[in-house]
Amino acid sequence: MITVALTKGRLFKDFLKYMNKNGLTVYNEALEEETRSLYTIVDNVKFIFAKGPDVPTYVESGVADLGIVGSDIITEDTFNILNVSQLPFGECHFSVAALPDQQEFKVIATKYMNIAHTHFKNKRQDVSLIHLNGSVELAPLLGLSDGIVDIVQTGSTLRDNGLVEHEEIMEIHARLIANKRTFYTKEDEIYDFIKEIGVIE
Amino acid sequence: MKNELIIRRLKFAQDYTQLLADENYQLVDMNMVEPFNIDDKRHHSSTIIFEKNEQLFSIRSDWTRSLLNYNENYTLDDRFFGYFGSVVRNYETFYQAGVELYGPSNDEILSSIDMHLSFVTARYDEKFQSIVVNDDTLLDLYIEKYALEDDIRTLVHEKNLSEIKKRLGGSHSLYTLLSAKVSDQIDLVNAEFGDSDIMLFIERLKQLLEKYDMKFILDLSFRSPQSYYNGFYFQAFLNHDYPLLSGGEYNSSAFGIAVNLSNGGLL
16 A cells, blocks of 8 residues: 555645546545545555645655645755656746835745745845745735745735735646655555556556 | 663674674774764764864764775775664764675675675575665766756656656656666666666676565666765665665775664664
């Protein structure tokens, strides 16, 4: 049996849609039934439900053999995993956002310190970063920062708060990741699964 | 810690060091406090460094590094060394056991790998399920043959199949190789580079290990967590997700094998 770490939320819904579209209903029936369980077993696959940022930790440790995670999480932090494949769902992007008339960005608030730091360093732009854990849209509205670096999906949260995107800095998508040891010790089950979800033909 | 684990570790240490002595390895024991060496810190960031009498010292964090420094600082009569002992990483003590071979021939490397596998299977009645091997120079052969950009290395090391396919196309030999089941890779590499020195060595190893009846896997994405390994590298697994044996070439002319001593040894 292999263990696949998933995260509930938008990525999970997108995963179910993708599986439905590809006729993989054997997993979907059981997964769609799940509401509050922490795991479910379908045939030879145990799906565990974790917080997004914890998915790579489960995979790195080998508790999970595979994981489906947003590329934002494995770009922001470093994990000792195999970064096997982009998946055709979970698309969104990182942007620098601010009030429409903001001209200069000297102070940026973000939850994603490493991504923001790398972006401004590559642009040779001298920017101070402030770490916030959420609701970063508040920061420019209250004068804490000139702008924010955050994930933008539909842009509605920005619009609702009177903010606009000034610069798109990185695409985000769902990725399939794998543990570096069980990729060998559970080779057959892992290949069967990644074939089933269309990662390889 | 449970008594059983401590006794198992000590029993293993006795059996293993006796094997090494019988096979003419020079056993070594060393002070845990060592003169500070910046390379040691670079390879093991968890190494603890302290100052005493205006001199910097470190606490041993890896036997391979300690023996390499010892070998580089002194003229030694022996080329093959064995050890069992503790190391400290991030304030935690671990035990390590293994061998280091300086300037070994291919025959001597093969013989040492065989000795370790044979020791575990015969003495402990354990069966190895699989061995995974790679050599960083195999990727060099692909890069040279197909004139690939050097940054393809990162994509291969993280087995980023989608990006490799995007870059090279789904029919490229390197994508075909990496998207194949890992146990099928050896035949694909052999078909292209079967006459290279490294594939001839890997093929010899494969034949030597046939008697252990285990899966032999070659994967170009497979690498050591230790950055100093720069050539052939392997891990051998019992029926467990952590390898019992790992080893490889480093520093151009040295070869080491380490035994995993988690849970007192033999996993």
